Amino acid sequence: MTTKISIDRKKEIIEGFYELAKENGLENTSIAKIGKHLGMPPSLIMHYFPTKEILISHLISFILERLLKIYTPIIKELRVQNYTDPHTFVDRMFSRDWNLLIDDGVFYSCFSLIFRNDRIKKEYRNLHLKLRENLKEILDQDEKLKLKNTALLSEQIFVVVEGAYYYLSMIDDEELYEEKVIIFKNQVYDLLKS
């Protein structure tokens, strides 16, 4: 039986890890630093997470769960209204809430680990499959899309969204950024129209 203290401490450690990784980068965040940040000895961290690999693995689960959360309120909304304009969904996907929810630097640092860790790769894959399934559900509610292959559509939409996020993360100029966002939003709308 896992105690309440154990659960709380684990959560505390992972969140502290995330905060430091966000501030200094994943590769610059050590167990000693996390301990200092949280006011506990490194040995306590290792009591709950026996190796750093396990610790990182939990950080990734934490991030991916958070990311999934941006969708659940929309899904709920959808269930209540029995209809949701897909444009609302698209707007939400390109909104800044997303960035607020999870730091891009940490996200991509963790992502880059998929290439040498199959468990992490699988976890990332599962998230992306879930995201696509969720979008499909939403599209299926739309009368106008009744004859469409919504699974395919969902796939096509996400490839634009993910490509856009990747590309936009390199752009500093605010004006240019907004300009590009409009382009990619329209690209998604075109997919919904065609």
Next chain:
Amino acid sequence: MTTKISIDRKKEIIEGFYELAKENGLENTSIAKIGKHLGMPPSLIMHYFPTKEILISHLISFILERLLKIYTPIIKELRVQNYTDPHTFVDRMFSRDWNLLIDDGVFYSCFSLIFRNDRIKKEYRNLHLKLRENLKEILDQDEKLKLKNTALLSEQIFVVVEGAYYYLSMIDDEELYEEKVIIFKNQVYDLLKS
């Protein structure tokens, strides 16, 4: 005046760095390991690259230059023929040559550094702008696209390509992988048609 030896050594070191990063991950590749791999003391590496930050910066330049090289043969081909079917270009972009040219793990590891290093971010941004300009040039040669906004089209195509590469890197199943590639290729063809 930079000597020939100096140039060769620098290249040797960067390539050794790349090889080890490909094998063990960027974050697990130290100067000592590079030295061991190349049979030279770490102090020699630091003679040519005074800090590790500078070394990483050169690795990134190396990678991005390599990536750009996948386009130049097509551009040349285009100049000779005075016409190139954009489909050839699209096929090339989704081909495995790309992966052969540069390791995805190293590429994304380096990419994740843009979020805390403005010089690296700028370098990545410049590459992506160049890629788009190159594609625009190619599209401009196509008679059928004469009335099109080729700059916009290039942007839209690349967002699909980059989103696809991101997503496909999570997929292990060969059959599923090929299935998805077809979807994304068609998505690009649709952009060229519309």
Next chain:
DNA sequence: AAATATATTGAACGATCATTCAATATTATA
């Protein structure tokens, strides 16, 4: 050939890394 510049070596630095362990404090169970 002498003088100068560059290339290369190998040992050493303190800092930090993930991890271990035995001791103590706290909490839960009997």
Next chain:
DNA sequence: TATAATATTGAATGATCGTTCAATATATTT
């Protein structure tokens, strides 16, 4: 309340990190 389980501490481990430096070898210039 006694016993057992868990939580927490702090010191210590060897390994590895990036970096420095003085010495030597090799190449280039005068």
